Amino acid sequence: MQPKAAIMQAMHWDDLQFFLSLARTGLLTIAARQLDVDATTVGRRIRRLERSLGGQTLFVQGRDGHVLTEAGRRLLARVETIEREADAIAGGGDQADGEDVRGHLRVSASEGFGTWMVAHHLGEFAGAHPHLSIDLAANSGFLDPSRREADVAILLARPQRGPLITKKLSDYRLCLYAARAYLDRHPPIAARSDLPAHRMIGYVPDLLYSPELNYLDELGPAVEARLRSSSINAQYRMVAAGSGIGVLPCFIGDRDGALVRVLPEVAITRSFWLVTHQDSRHLPRTALFVEWLSTLMLRQRSRLLGESDGIVATATLSSLLQGQA
Structure with missing residues (x-):
């Protein structure tokens, strides 16, 4: 033998x-x-x-x-x-030429991006590669590509160490949003100094899984969340229900026609980083997904930067506030 x-x-x-x-x-x-x-x-x-x-x-x-x-x-x-x-x-197997790619792909993303961006379009990628099984871990926290917990991770900050290949995927913007019903019941908001008088919605400070999520500190020291959740989707639901004002990514807030932007001059910019392990970046299933997601982000750039539907709502709200002044 x-x-x-x-x-x-x-x-x-x-x-x-x-x-x-x-x-x-x-x-x-x-x-x-x-x-x-x-x-x-x-x-x-x-x-x-x-x-x-x-x-x-x-x-x-x-x-x-x-x-x-x-x-x-x-x-x-x-x-x-x-x-x-x-x-x-x-x-056969894991070929790089389309439908024949096989195997298992695990993608990690923040809850908001995973739910509102990746999940919304993932069927397109799955349809092009029907023999590939895909896990989307979209939650509060990230799987670590350096420990081989995920094939691809979309992070909120660039990793500083590890056997990783990293590239900037896209910038995105966040704005203040409120439901029209909430604004109808409360005093108008003309400046940041008006925000402390309103019920703010945000993250639970000691449950932040990334410092990039600490948005309210950028609005002023007196702005504090009185309704808090570790979930951006729960925050969105509270804003949509008219419970208060919250900072939401534009790709979430602009999708809901019942929400309007508050203080249109206030915009927070963050970035998504695409991360793979250096040993798996050339796997066809990984390379195909990275290429697809990068192309998707180019197509969705205006939505990520809040340059689409929400602008109309902002103009409407500005006119409303001027009329109440």
Whole structure:
């Protein structure tokens, strides 16, 4: 028997499929569903793989599932290389030329961008690549590409370290929004100094997962949120319900025709950063998604910068305030 064959037999080569599935999903139940086995089987196969690798620990149990250790991340990089080569030999698999791309892609994004931008258009990408399964983690917090928790992450700040490839995806703007019903019931707002007299909506300060979300400090020291949530979608719902005034990304606030911009001269600019691991940036599924998302952001630039629908609402509100002065 050849040495390489002996090694493959000793490590139970098919256990690597179980490893790949758990590494990409992070949850035993989801990995088991993909592999058409039960979760106990997945756990047993992972333990067997760890023993065959000399007792290395490949995963640790985290709050949100199974997280790769450093040994697990090194193994993932090598196994994905093998996977690409095997697919190429088979003449199918993860090809870069469209519908034939296969595999699993995990994308991490902030809740607002993930919900209102990526999710709104993701069917377009999925339709072009029907054999690719896609996870969109759009929540309060980010998965870390440097730890191989995600293939692609859209972050609010440029990472300062790690084996990462980073590029600026797009700027975006945020403005103050209120429901027409709220403004009808409350005194007009002509300057920032009027804001403390109104009910402001914002983030819970000690639950901010990124300092870039600390918007209200830029409006003045006396401006404080009295209705707070860690969720931008919940904040939007409160604003839409007429509960107060909130800072929303224009790509959220301008979509709702019942909202108008307050103090149109007040605009906050932030940026989205697109991040991939340096070992996976050339994977066809990753490269295709990065190209698609970059193109989408160019198409959506006016919406991201608030240069579309909301301008009409702003003009209407300005006229209303002038009439009340």
